[in-house]
Amino acid sequence: MTAPFVSSALRYEVTTPPPTDGSTRARVGQLALPHGTIETPQFMPVGTNATVKALTPDDLRDTGASIILANTYHLYLRPGHERIERLGGLHRFMGWNGPILTDSGGYQVVSLGDLRVVDDDGVTFRSHLDGSVHRFTPEHATAVQEALGSDVAVAFDQPVYPSSPRDVVADATARTHRWAERSLAAHGRVDQAMFGIVQGGLDRELRAESASFIAALPFDGVCIGGLAGDETAEQREEALDVAIGVLADDPRPRYLMGLGSPADLVEAVHRGIDLFDSVLPARVARNGQLWVPGGRLNLRNRVFLDDPNPVQEDCPCLLCRQFSRAYLAHLFRAKELLAYRLATCHNLTFTLDFMARIRASIRAGAFPADRSALRSRAGRISGGEVAEQSA
Numbered sequence: 001m002t003a004p005f006v007s008s009a010l011r012y013e014v015t016t017p018p019p020t021d022g023s024t025r026a027r028v029g030q031l032a033l034p035h036g037t038i039e040t041p042q043f044m045p046v047g048t049n050a051t052v053k054a055l056t057p058d059d060l061r062d063t064g065a066s067i068i069l070a071n072t073y074h075l076y077l078r079p080g081h082e083r084i085e086r087l088g089g090l091h092r093f094m095g096w097n098g099p100i101l102t103d104s105g106g107y108q109v110v111s112l113g114d115l116r117v118v119d120d121d122g123v124t125f126r127s128h129l130d131g132s133v134h135r136f137t138p139e140h141a142t143a144v145q146e147a148l149g150s151d152v153a154v155a156f157d158q159p160v161y162p163s164s165p166r167d168v169v170a171d172a173t174a175r176t177h178r179w180a181e182r183s184l185a186a187h188g189r190v191d192q193a194m195f196g197i198v199q200g201g202l203d204r205e206l207r208a209e210s211a212s213f214i215a216a217l218p219f220d221g222v223c224i225g226g227l228a229g230d231e232t233a234e235q236r237e238e239a240l241d242v243a244i245g246v247l248a249d250d251p252r253p254r255y256l257m258g259l260g261s262p263a264d265l266v267e268a269v270h271r272g273i274d275l276f277d278s279v280l281p282a283r284v285a286r287n288g289q290l291w292v293p294g295g296r297l298n299l300r301n302r303v304f305l306d307d308p309n310p311v312q313e314d315c316p317c318l319l320c321r322q323f324s325r326a327y328l329a330h331l332f333r334a335k336e337l338l339a340y341r342l343a344t345c346h347n348l349t350f351t352l353d354f355m356a357r358i359r360a361s362i363r364a365g366a367f368p369a370d371r372s373a374l375r376s377r378a379g380r381i382s383g384g385e386v387a388e389q390s391a
């Protein structure tokens, strides 16, 4: 068994390592952070503006959430990281006392900011809120995350679309490496872990080089970035195999950024990923798409207006233990606010329960045999929704 990885802010122990027969790289672990210990593989709901939309922290706990992600870019712009720091840090500000991971803002700067200018020192961008001009450097993105006080900060990177030309990917990957070193040098909070980000697009050579480079730095964990975008599942899985192959015996946690469709989660766990985040389950819930074993229900369909059954018979969530499909269908038609809360509770409960099933299967040594049954439970989620990641 691999020895646990221990740093000032984090302890990670693989409690069920992958089998030696090579049938899967799936593993179960315990990740201890300043605000609590979580089990991996784990899914992190996204609290973009210091809230998982429509839910209270108690609702979140009720769904089974043990760690959440908050967006550095959004909180920097509004209400401001310095204000959150003055108010006692992000945990106190949002009333969530469990672990929080903050992303570096790199993805949002590139995908949301207008007038983006990337140079070797950093990125200048216009706020999507009011058009004001801002600049992120590795040092500044690190300082913002230290002020927020998340359990895990992430190094500033330059993501590119997976399908970008090779020279664009190579350039952004090299810059991401220089920025990784600068992020680490700027990071001083001993009660906050810092993860580095592997880029490299879909190019095997660049992806392997990036994994080696980032793994050689003293980060507390390794993020796989630049996937869950416009690539096919096969391309993503190939890039993952390359990166995880390089990381094979590395004792640190591995986090695939932005992936949230249950069918895709099974395959990424199989390839050795420990952590995930995505807005997908909550976003589709607000559109009336409820995830159930084997597929989904569209609660905007009028057929449900007369359906007295719960959305999912055996589901313990706030919605299913008290209300019918008919009631939720009515709430959506009437655009009642409660619809968004109940639907989000359900989809997050489904996703987090799904991760618990994956962990139980790995612990029992049955994951390779259970994989197709887990995929069937996940249903088929369209790639178009997968592409709509963290906004």
Ligand SMILES: [Zn+2]
Binding pocket: 311, 312, 315, 316, 317, 318, 319, 320, 321, 345, 346, 349
């Ligand atoms: Zn439910």
